[in-house]
Amino acid sequence: MTESTNNIKNVCVFLGSSLGNREIYKEATELLAKELISNGYQIVYGGGSNGLMGVLGDSAVDAGGYITGIITEQLDDIEVGHQGLNELIIVKNMHERKKMMADKSQAVVCLPGGVGTWEEFFESLTWNQLGLQTKPIILLNIENYYSKLKIFIQHAVDEGFLPQSTSDELVLVNDVDEAILQIKNFVPKDTSTWYQRLKD
DSSP: OOOOSSOOOEEEEEOOSSOOSOHHHHHHHHHHHHHHHHTTOEEEEOOBOSHHHHHHHHHHHHTTOOEEEEEEHHHIIIIIBOTTSSEEEEESSHHHHHHHHHHTOSEEEEOSOOHHHHHHHHHHHHHHHTTSOOOOEEEEOGGGTTHHHHHHHHHHHHTTSSOHHHHHHEEEESSHHHHHHHHHHOOOOOGGGHHHHHTO
8 A cells, every 4th residue: 555645535436326237347346445445545425225336335344444425315215325334424405415525525536327427526527627626536437438428528628618627637547546546646736726727
């Protein structure tokens, strides 16, 4: 385990409430949980027990780590809040859920997921862009799941709707080891310069 160059202690993981169609998504989730815990990080996530979310919760607990789930009252009935976590927080709505996940973490890692996962990491990227936070936002590009998304993001840059600096902050990695290195080596940005970065 190498030493981190920053003060990141809690990592927020966004991921699907479905398992997906390939076993490798489950395997990557198990490995991510194990490696985050073994490198001394605590985990924050959406609190569900279904799909990859459930795999993350189970794997983090099995690895002996500390994991906090945050779920809404509505989704607690659908996704079923994970009862085996160190802490499960039930909030009223998605706005509270996302704010609490943001407040409790200093980094974001995203596994494959659907529209909820996308919305969550794009909001984190927006908050980076606006200087409301400075966090690594890492997409685990398992089986090229996010490759076409990165192409579209570059298209948005080319068409003048997105600063290159914002595109650069959404980092695609191919494996869990690379994700851990990105977290450890992340250098926080000066949030006071956010407006200038919009012009870059």
